[in-house]
Amino acid sequence: MPRLVYFGRLKDAAGRGEELFDLPPGVRTAADLVKALAARDEILGVALGAPSVRLAADKKIIDRDATITQSREIAFMPPMSGG
Amino acid sequence: MPRLVYFGRLKDAAGRGEELFDLPPGVRTAADLVKALAARDEILGVALGAPSVRLAADKKIIDRDATITQSREIAFMPPMSGG
Amino acid sequence: MIRVQEEPFSPGAELDAFLKGRTDIGAAASFTGTVRDMTGAADVARLTLDHYPGFTEAEIAKIENSARTRWALQDTLIIHRYGEMRPGEAIVLVVALAAHRRPAFEAADFMMDYLKTDAPFWKKETGPGGDRWIEPRQQDRDDKARWGAHKES
C-alpha cells in the first residue's frame, strides 16, 4: 500500500500531508491513481490533474503514464519555489 | 610652486612619488608642463606623454590643454585598476 | 557543498568560513535571499517553507552540478532553509568561488535562477490577512530562460 505525499497548496487541498492509499483494482499508472483519488474527492482530483503538478515515485520524477504499482511513495508537487 | 604626484609605474619612472616643481616661464597648460618635464628627463617625458595617462589638478580630472598655472597639485595617473 | 537545514544561519559567517585559508581563488560571488516584510507588520509576518527530505537535496545537487559543469569554479556553496522564518532572516545563501569574477558572478546568478524555479520548496507567506502560497512568477521563468535550453536531469 503506497504512501501518498502532498506538498504546498496540494497539502491544503488534500487536507493532509500524507496518507496510505490502497490502490484500487485496475490502477496501474500515475494517471490512473489521480483518477482514483478524483473519484474519492473531486476537488483534490482537479488540483492533482493540473499539468503544472509534478509527480515523483520513490523520490524520482515520473511521467503520468509511468507504472506505479511497485512504488512505495508517490509525491504530488505543485510548482516549486526555492530561493 | 605646484606639487607633482606620480602613481603606479609613473612613480617608478619618476624615481619618486612626488616633488615640488617650479614652473618654467612659458608653461601654461598641462601639456606645457609635460614638455618641461621631458626636457629634464626624456624617459619620464615619454611615459607622461602616453595618451593612457590621465591627469588631475587639485584632485579633478583635467585635459592636457587645461591651464595649470593656479594648480597646487598635479597628478599623473597611468591606467587604473581597482577590485 | 549543500546544506538544507531548519536552523537560522548567518550568511556572512558562512561566507568567511567558506573562504578561510583559500589562496587559490580571486573571486567570490555570493547571493543571500532574505525574508522581506511585505506586510509592514513584522510581528505577525512569517514565511514557511515546506521541503521534501532527500528529494530536495538531490535536486539542489543537480543545480550545483550544472553550474560546476558550465563554469570553471573552484567551489560552490548552497545553504537553504526550510521551516518557519521571520522577516530579516536568511532563506538561502549561494556562493561561487573562481579565479576570475565573471564565472563567479554568472554561476551564482545561474544557481539562484534555478533554485527559484526548480528547487523542491513550497513557500507560504503568513500576514495579518492569512496565508498565501507563493509560486514562481513569469519573471522567474524568464530569468531561468536566459541560460538557454538546459536539462537539469
Added chain:
Amino acid sequence: MIRVQEEPFSPGAELDAFLKGRTDIGAAASFTGTVRDMTGAADVARLTLDHYPGFTEAEIAKIENSARTRWALQDTLIIHRYGEMRPGEAIVLVVALAAHRRPAFEAADFMMDYLKTDAPFWKKETGPGGDRWIEPRQQDRDDKARWGAHKES
C-alpha cells in the same frame, strides 16, 4: 557606504553587519575580490595597492552613485583596501541590497566592472621574480562595455 582602508577586513563579517536588522530587503548580492597566489609561492607573493587619498574615495563614490541611479537599490557597500596584501586576503567587497535579486546581482556586477577599470588604484604584484605593475586587461574593458555608453562624471 564607501570605505577605503589599509587594514584587513573579513568580507563575511562586513556582510552580516550590513544586513543586520534589515527587514525591507529580499536580496543581497556580494562580491569579494581576494589576492590569488599566482606564483605558487605564497610566502613571497604579495600585492601592493597604491591609491590617491581623497581622489580615490571621490571616484568610487561616482561609481556607487551610478549604480544607485541605475537600479532600485536599498543600499550599497564598497570596501576597498590599499597597501600591502598577502594571498588569501580580501582586496575589495561590494554589496548591493534590493527587494529582488536581478537589480542586486546587476548592480554588484556593474560596480565591480567599473572599479576594475575606473577606480584610482595601481597594483603591483611581487613574486619570486620581482615586481610587476598590473593594468586592466582588454577583458576588463569589454566587461565594462557591457553596460553601454555611460559617463561616470
